[in-house]
Every structure is written in C-alpha cells, then in structure tokens.
Amino acid sequence: MPCKVGDENPLFRPNVKLAPTMAPPTSLFMVENRFQRVLILGASGGIGRALVAQYRATGAMVVPLSRREDGFDLTKPASVDARLAALSGPFDLIVVATGALEIDGIGPEKSLAQISADALARQFAVNAIGPALILRHVPRLMDRQGNGVCAVLSARVGSIADNRVGGWYGYRAAKAAVNQIVRTGSIELTRSHKGAALIALHPGTVRTKFTEDYLGRHPAVAPEEAAANIVQVLEGIGPAQTGQFFDWKGASVPW
Numbered sequence: 001m002p003c004k005v006g007d008e009n010p011l012f013r014p015n016v017k018l019a020p021t022m023a024p025p026t027s028l029f030m031v032e033n034r035f036q037r038v039l040i041l042g043a044s045g046g047i048g049r050a051l052v053a054q055y056r057a058t059g060a061m062v063v064p065l066s067r068r069e070d071g072f073d074l075t076k077p078a079s080v081d082a083r084l085a086a087l088s089g090p091f092d093l094i095v096v097a098t099g100a101l102e103i104d105g106i107g108p109e110k111s112l113a114q115i116s117a118d119a120l121a122r123q124f125a126v127n128a129i130g131p132a133l134i135l136r137h138v139p140r141l142m143d144r145q146g147n148g149v150c151a152v153l154s155a156r157v158g159s160i161a162d163n164r165v166g167g168w169y170g171y172r173a174a175k176a177a178v179n180q181i182v183r184t185g186s187i188e189l190t191r192s193h194k195g196a197a198l199i200a201l202h203p204g205t206v207r208t209k210f211t212e213d214y215l216g217r218h219p220a221v222a223p224e225e226a227a228a229n230i231v232q233v234l235e236g237i238g239p240a241q242t243g244q245f246f247d248w249k250g251a252s253v254p255w
C-alpha cells in the first residue's frame with residue numbers, strides 16, 4: 001500500500017518553516033534538516049547545486065560530486081566506481097540529482113518514427129544505468145544502524161500509469177527503468193539497513209538547463225524553491241516509505 005508523506009505519516013512534520021532568507025542573491029530558503037552528512041551526485045546541475053546550497057545553509061557537511069567539476073561521468077563505470085570508492089562515508093543522505101533529457105544534441109522523440117537505437121541507449125546510460133552504478137555503492141556509504149535516506153531524482157513522466165500524452169520514448173522508458181531499479185534496490189537495502197530508505201523523487205517542473213528548451217508556457221519553479229521542496233519531503237522519509245515514488249509535495253506517484 002503506497003504510503004503518502006503527509007499528515008497521516010507520523011514522520012512528516014507539517015510545521016517545517018519555509019521562508020526566504022534576508023540575504024539575496026542566493027535566495028536560499030530556511031529549512032529544517034535532520035541530515036548532517038550529505039552526498040549530492042550531479043552537484044553541478046540546477047537542482048543539485050541548489051540542494052548543495054540548501055544543505056550547507058543548514059550547517060550540514062556536504063560532499064558535492066559532478067561530471068563538470070570532478071570528472072564523475074555516469075557513462076563511464078570506472079569513473080563512477082573510482083569517485084565513490086574514494087569516499088568512506090557514512091552519509092545519512094545521498095541524493096542522485098543527475099539526469100538528462102537532451103543528450104549530445106538529441107532531444108526527446110515526438111513519434112515512434114523518431115526512435116533511434118543510439119539515442120535510446122544514451123538515455124538508458126545516463127538516466128537508468130548511471131544511477132544503478134551509483135546505487136552499487138550506497139549500502140557501503142550508509143550506516144547499517146542508521147536511518148539514512150537515498151533519493152534518486154526520477155520524473156513523473158517515467159510513471160507508466162500516469163502516461164496520458166505519449167512521446168519522449170527514451171526519457172520516459174529510462175526513468176521507468178530507474179524507478180524499477182530503485183524499488184528493487186530498496187528491498188535489498190532493507191535487509192542490511194533496517195532503518196534506511198531508498199526512494200524515487202519527482203522534483204516538479206524546474207527552471208534549469210534541463211528544461212530551458214522545453215518549458216514553453218508550462219509553469220515551473222526556480223531551482224532554489226525545488227530544492228527547498230525536496231528538503232522538506234526528505235525530512236519525512238523513513239523506512240516506512242522505502243521503495244516508493246514521491247513528488248515534490250510528498251504525494252505518492254503511481255508507478
């Protein structure tokens with residue numbers, strides 16, 4: 001039975017205060033945070049960078065990793081293994097904030113006729129296989145006795161049940177695949193880390209490089225707001241929520 005991160009969930013704290021700080025230009029939001037040791041993968045991205053800033057602002061120790069700044073390339077398993085093997089942890093929060101909609105200049109397909117084997121393979125490499133390579137390291141990087149959380153940024157368009165408009169074959173399929181990897185990994189993780197949680201998270205529609213050519217008039221939030229929403233949802237995640245798919249409001253997303 002999917003569990004909603006909401007009022008009926010005792011782990012959810014509805015009184016989390018979200019208020020802009022007095023100090024622009026970073027426009028951080030003041031948030032409650034229970035995580036002290038945080039690892040952000042994809043820290044160079046719009047959402048990843050904002051998450052690093054949010055968690056640092058709460059005083060947490062944050063380790064950022066990215067392709068641009070650290071050579072952490074999801075399409076190169078040896079690079080993922082080398083960068084993660086260099087970390088000892090334990091972390092009480094790991095966020096996988098990597099991902100791509102347009103890869104090497106190839107955007108999402110609008111029709112079956114546009115499907116290309118090469119573009120599909122690249123989508124899976126970045127959005128499904130890459131996070132899976134990261135998850136290989138997660139049990140070692142989390143305390144067995146702790147109540148750590150690992151969240152993988154997925155997307156609502158990866159939901160098969162919620163797919164009503166079609167299109168975007170590769171991205172949708174790769175996100176559906178990563179959802180299955182998260183779900184399967186969560187079952188295994190619970191055996192060794194009883195208090196931990198591994199979840200998929202839809203961050204909402206966010207104004208980042210990722211969406212700049214695709215937003216049109218679709219409403220979207222700034223990365224700082226998206227990060228504050230994610231921080232708030234993660235505050236309410238515990239072992240009862242492991243293996244589930246949530247959106248930025250903490251509502252359950254159907255697989």
Ligand SMILES: NC(=O)c1ccc[n+]([C@@H]2O[C@H](COP(=O)([O-])OP(=O)(O)OC[C@H]3O[C@@H](n4cnc5c(N)ncnc54)[C@H](OP(=O)(O)O)[C@@H]3O)[C@@H](O)[C@H]2O)c1
Pocket residue numbers: 041042043044045046047048066067068069072073074075097098099100126153154155156202203204205206207208209210211
């Ligand atoms: N923005 C939205 O509206 C939205 C909606 C739904 C879901 N999401 C999901 O949220 C996540 C973050 O999105 P975002 O908007 O923050 O995107 P973004 O600003 O484009 O950032 C993407 C991040 O992924 C990294 N990345 C891409 N390919 C990589 C590779 N091969 N190896 C390692 N890192 C790689 C980028 O690293 P470099 O820049 O260093 O190369 C960057 O850190 C993605 O999983 C996306 O699917 C976003």
